Amino acid sequence: MIDLTETAQNAVKSAICTAAQPVTGLRIMVEGGGCAGFKYTMGLAEAPKPDDTVIERGGIKLFIAKDSCAQLAGTTIDFVVSLKSSGFTFDNPNAKSNCSCGRSFS
Numbered sequence: 160m161i162d163l164t165e166t167a168q169n170a171v172k173s174a175i176c177t178a179a180q181p182v183t184g185l186r187i188m189v190e191g192g193g194c195a196g197f198k199y200t201m202g203l204a205e206a207p208k209p210d211d212t213v214i215e216r217g218g219i220k221l222f223i224a225k226d227s228c229a230q231l232a233g234t235t236i237d238f239v240v241s242l243k244s245s246g247f248t249f250d251n252p253n254a255k256s257n258c259s260c261g262r263s264f265s
Contacts, residue, residue: 160214160228161187161221162235167247168217170238175219178203184220186211187236189227197230199249229253 163171175182186204189197207213207222214221223231235250 160212160233161216161223161231163216163219163221164235164237165217167236167238168219170247171219174203181205184213184222186222186224187227187231188224189230199247201247 171185175185182203183206184204186202186207188200190200192198204222207220208224210225211222212225212228214223230253231251233252237248237250239245239248
């Protein structure tokens, strides 16, 4: 369903280790909005919501919002560090187009 590159796994593990509150995984979802119509949302989570799909990648539990599963199927998440900016990027085969920000799609 969703893949995390090794770089993304390391970034998430680092965030989990330094979190102020207990964290068991990363919640990922798609919401309406952003430059292109939909945007990716991620955040550390204490536990999955009742209707989340839970998968594990590289020892990290991913909590995928039920309504986002189809839109995220086959997506690879990476973490990129560059001079301009650093952050997570999404390679989503379901996206018809992507915004230049890399965080929204249609």
